[in-house]
Amino acid sequence: MKHLPPPLDLSQLKVLPLAQRTSLSRVEDILVDPDQLPPACAAQRRAVIRDCARKILEARRDKAGVILMYGAHLIKNGAHRLVNALVDGGWVTHLATNGAGSIHDWELAFLGRTEESVRSNVPTGTFGTWDETGRNLHLALLAGALRRQGYGESLGRFIEEDGVKLPTPQSLKQSICDEPAHALTPARAELLRAMVKHKLPSGPVRVEHPWKQTSVLANANRRGVPLTVHPGIGYDIIACHPMFRGAVIGRAADTDFRLLGRAVDGLDGGVVLSVGSAIMAPQVFEKSLSCVNNLRLQAGRKIVQDHSIYVVDLQDGGQWDWTRGEPPKDNPAYYLRFCKSFSRMGGVMSYLECDNVVFLHHLLHACRQGGQIALS
Numbered sequence: 001m002k003h004l005p006p007p008l009d010l011s012q013l014k015v016l017p018l019a020q021r022t023s024l025s026r027v028e029d030i031l032v033d034p035d036q037l038p039p040a041c042a043a044q045r046r047a048v049i050r051d052c053a054r055k056i057l058e059a060r061r062d063k064a065g066v067i068l069m070y071g072a073h074l075i076k077n078g079a080h081r082l083v084n085a086l087v088d089g090g091w092v093t094h095l096a097t098n099g100a101g102s103i104h105d106w107e108l109a110f111l112g113r114t115e116e117s118v119r120s121n122v123p124t125g126t127f128g129t130w131d132e133t134g135r136n137l138h139l140a141l142l143a144g145a146l147r148r149q150g151y152g153e154s155l156g157r158f159i160e161e162d163g164v165k166l167p168t169p170q171s172l173k174q175s176i177c178d179e180p181a182h183a184l185t186p187a188r189a190e191l192l193r194a195m196v197k198h199k200l201p202s203g204p205v206r207v208e209h210p211w212k213q214t215s216v217l218a219n220a221n222r223r224g225v226p227l228t229v230h231p232g233i234g235y236d237i238i239a240c241h242p243m244f245r246g247a248v249i250g251r252a253a254d255t256d257f258r259l260l261g262r263a264v265d266g267l268d269g270g271v272v273l274s275v276g277s278a279i280m281a282p283q284v285f286e287k288s289l290s291c292v293n294n295l296r297l298q299a300g301r302k303i304v305q306d307h308s309i310y311v312v313d314l315q316d317g318g319q320w321d322w323t324r325g326e327p328p329k330d331n332p333a334y335y336l337r338f339c340k341s342f343s344r345m346g347g348v349m350s351y352l353e354c355d356n357v358v359f360l361h362h363l364l365h366a367c368r369q370g371g372q373i374a375l376s
Contacts, residue, residue: 010239010240010241010242010244011242012242013240013242014125015130015131015240016126017130018111018130018131018133021116021126022116022117023107023115023116024117025104025108025115026112027078027112027113028112029078030076032078032079032081032082032357032361033081034361037365038358038361038362038364039358041358041362045352045354045362046362048350049359049362049363052273052350052366053366053367053369056091057367057370059269059308060091060093062269064266064267064268064307065094065264065270065271066091066092066093066273067092067094067263067270067271067273068086068092068096069095069097069273069275069277069280069281070096070097070273070274070276070277070281071098071100071275071276071277072100072101074101074275074356074360075108076104076115077357078357079356079357079360080105080214080215080216081214082361082364083095083216083360084214084216086360086363086364087219087220087223087225088223089364089367091367093225093226094228094260094263095220095226096227096256096280096281097229097230097277097280098229098230098279098280099229099232099235099236099238100235100236102137102155102229103133103137105216105217106133106155106159107133108211108214109217109218110132110159110207110208110210112210112211116128128237128240128241129240130241131241133237134237134238134240134241135198135241136207137155138194138241138245140157140164141154141155141251141252142187142190142194143158143166143191144157144158145184145190145191145248145251146167146184146187148184149255150228150252150253150254150255151228151229151231151249151252151256152217152220152226152228152229152256153221154252155217159209159212159215160212160221160222162206162207162209162212163204163207164205165204165205166191166200166201166202166203167191169196169202172188172189173192176189176192187251190248190251194245198242198243226262226263228257228259228260229252229256230256230257230284231249231253234246257284260288264285264288264289265292265295267307269306270307270308271308272285272310272342272347273312274309274310274311274338275312275356275359275360276313278315279337281338281342282337282342285342285345286344286345306347308347308348308350309342309347309350310350311342311349311351311352312351312352312354312356312359313338313353313354313356314353314354314355314356315336316353317336317339317351317353318331318333318339319333320333320339322343322349322350323350326340326344
């Protein structure tokens with residue numbers, strides 16, 4: 001039998017200090033002030049946003065969940081404080097993003113800058129090869145795994161606490177030998193491997209985050225609101241680093257998928273917001289909802305119902321009126337996953353073609369106008 005060639009040896013990657021990167025976005029330039037009036041928005045869009053706010057307020061009054069799933073551009077475009085205000089007001093009970101959303105959030109909290117030129121950096125082999133980003137995200141996930149934490153909680157705590165405290169290699173070895181079948185043994189082994197191979201010190205590892213107050217991850221951690229991260233292996237720049245381990249990312253994402261399922265189980269009469277997430281949100285949500293319904297039916301419970309879904313993106317929705325249901329297969333709109341998948345998820349789906357930050361800004365103000373009375 002012919003043998004396949006060996007995989008690429010990523011441990012030989014040359015990485016560079018993050019401060020050397022030409023970053024395209026600076027936190028002081030992009031942050032949107034939640035207390036300022038939102039920009040102009042067409043009357044038809046404002047009507048949909050007001051309806052969305054009303055559904056959110058009703059859901060929170062009835063103790064139902066509100067899940068905000070968002071893509072990385074929401075962070076790159078400076079919506080941190082808008083998202084944080086929605087969490088602080090009690091109007092969002094669960095946050096979910098992709099790997100890139102977590103990376104931009106961390107880089108802005110750590111450096112105050114994020115985003116690079118893909119076109120310029122791929123030919124030079126420097127796209128994503130930034131030492132602190134790959135190193136610290138893996139460090140956060142490695143340490144969080146020992147506490148049985150997922151991706152979002154591990155990284156949010158890492159930002160909020162300005163680093164982690166690592167055990168000694170000797171204590172990890174002893175735990176592995178004493179309890180080889182323990183559920184934490186794989187996580188302990190991964191951390192031990194990383195500490196030896198990459199010369200990580202035991203004890204406190206201090207990583208300052210001067211802009212942590214703007215971080216969505218850190219704010220969720222402070223407020224005790226779950227923020228789950230749903231990455232892909234090889235999707236994100238942390239794969240371009242010698243410390244890259246799919247097992248570390250996969251373990252954290254496994255926990256977060258199950259945490260999202262817990263939020264979906266509380267969605268009866270609730271609201272799902274998918275804002276600027278063309279792939280992650282529809283793909284992850286449909287599997288999570290199926291798992292929840294499977295378990296409910298086994299327990300003799302009804303499936304998730306009476307939920308409302310609002311999908312927001314800049315695309316025109318394939319020029320299809322999604323209130324009519326799903327388009328036929330010969331219509332190009334059928335292949336817009338971010339609309340089609342959510343239209344199949346029960347409840348009522350509304351699609352809004354709108355700038356993501358403008359949508360959240362108007363939604364926040366609409367919730368503030370009626371929120372405190374509805375939530376009391």
